[in-house]
Amino acid sequence: MFFQSLDKKELAxxxxxxDIRARERLAGARSRQLFKWFYRKGVTDFEAMSDVSKELRAWLHQNAPPYSIRExxxxxxxxxxxxFLWELDDGNTVESVIIPAGEPGDEEDADSGGAGRVTACISSQAGCAMNCAFCNTGHAGFERNLEVHEIIGQVLAMQRAAENAVPITNIxxxxxxxxxxxxxxxxxxxDILLDGDGLNFSRRKVTVSTCGIVPAMAELGSRCPVSLxxxxxxxxxALRDKLMPVNKKWNIKSLLAACRKYPLGPKxxxxxxxxxxxxINDSDDDARMLARLVRGMPVKINLIRFNAFAGAVLDAVPLQGPSAGRARKFQEILMSSHIVATQRASRGADILAACGQLRNSQTSRVISP
Ligand code: SF4
Incomplete structure (x- = not known):
């Protein structure tokens, strides 16, 4: 167990x-104190937590040390x-990315934090079992779920890395x-990301992205309604079955029904x-059909031009991204149907920034320290 494995309730x-002195009513206050030291003040040495009992500090040191993810x-x-490429204790590797603020006027930014936004994109599993045709991670297969301390560890390590630059605003x-x-x-x-004594992000600044695990969308919405x-x-x-095998289990209709039920804050x-x-999916007809599918739903469509990588094929034909003009036309058709549609700015094109590319490029060679 690591300190970052615990939410505040478990810590209490x-x-x-x-802590004998904190046994009853003080336990909640003690756990708040510990969270504040660790997450708000960034103090990871228990000895420096001056208002925490010696006994508790020693116990934490022995039984719940701070976890540090290896870069x-x-x-x-x-x-x-x-x-970033991180190495976990069992040798598995995962990626995270810090994406800097967008340009002023960027529509996507205006909806989620403006030009001051700095987004940390983090991993939830080592590999992935979902096998989406357009995803490099999916091609590499599944290893295991990440533990809580490994998820929080990515955020803390990136916060430290961004220390002298702009702080992370979105996860x-x-x-x-x-x-x-x-x-x-x-x-x-x-819970740790949103906790006011923890990392203190607001719900709207934390987004969970899914390929469409329909029952779990309802569960997330009822237990922790972050942005989706x-x-x-x-x-x-027919096409989604081929691009995303998850569609054979939960099709577009059931996916959009789950979206309609997901609890959303105002606006x-x-x-x-x-x-x-x-x-494949970028024609004018596709855009019109997409507009019809989501009409009346509180959604924003984020268009991403595919970033080609070796091995990305559909029906033995290599996948390619469309031209900027084609993407723009697709967006215009959506917008003319009064659908909010943005194009994700292409970031990090020079550094293998698409999901899974850095990890896959590193799996067969030794990295210098
Ligand atoms: S797109 Fe997401 S769900 Fe699909 S294979 Fe890649 S990581 Fe997995």
């Missing part, structure tokens, strides 16, 4: 069993995007893995991610 339970590689793009679970297949750990990690993004990518089940929308694939 432990304090109750360890294996880092690439910084000319546009300020920083991609998105859009790195490696399907977060809703690691639901208990994601909810606990979100859904990877859609097709307007017919909030679900983000529907749509990776544009040249000649």
């Amino acid at each position: 339970e432990l304090v109750r069993t360890v 294996k590689n880092r690439q910084t793009s000319g546009d300020g995007t920083i991609k 998105v679970f859009m790195g490696m893995g399907e977060p809703l297949l690691n639901l208990e750990n994601i909810i606990k990690a979100c 993004a859904v990877s859609l990518n097709a307007v017919t089940d 909030r929308r679900i983000t529907l991610e749509y990776v544009l694939l040249a000649g």
Whole structure:
């Protein structure tokens, strides 16, 4: 167990069993104190927590030490995007990315924090079992779920890395893995991210992205209604079955029904991610059909031009991204149907910034320290 494995309630339970003076009513206050030292003040040495009893500090040192994720590689793009490759204790590797503030006037930014936004994109699993055709992580297979301390560890390490720059303002679970297949750990990690004595992010600044695990969407909504993004990518089940095998279990109709039921705060929308694939899902008809599918729903469609990588094929044909003009036309058709549609700015194109690319490029060679 590590300190970052515990939410505040669990920490209070432990304090109750360890700190004799705090056994009853003081345990909650003690756990708040510990959280504030660790997450708000960034003090990870228990000895420096001057108002915590000696007995408790010694116990924490022995039984719940701070977890530190190991940085294996880092690439910084000319546009300020920083991609990290972390090595976990069992040798598995996962990625995170810091994506800097957008340009003023960027529609996507205006909805989620403006030009001062700095987003940390984090992983929820080592690898992924969902096998989406357009995703490099999916091609590498599944290893295991990440533990809570490994999820929080990514955020803390990136906060330290960004220390002298702009602080992280938004967290998105859009790195490696399907977060809703690691639901208990994601909810606990979100509790720590949202806790006012913890990392203190607001619900609207934390986004969980799913490929469409329908029952878990309802569970997340009822237990921890953070912002939701859904990877859609097709307007017919026939195509989505091929692009995203999860569709064979939960089709577009059931996915959009789950979106309609997801609890949203005032003026909030679900983000529907749509990776544009040249000649496959990017026609004018696709755009019109997409507009019809989501009409009346509180959604924003985020268009992403596919970032090609070796091995990305559909029906033995290599996948390609469309031209900027085609993507713009697709967006215009949506907007003319009064659908909010943005294009994700392409970040970190020079550093293998697409999901899974850095990890996959590193799996067969030794990295210098
Ligand atoms: S897109 Fe997401 S769910 Fe699909 S294979 Fe990649 S990481 Fe997994």
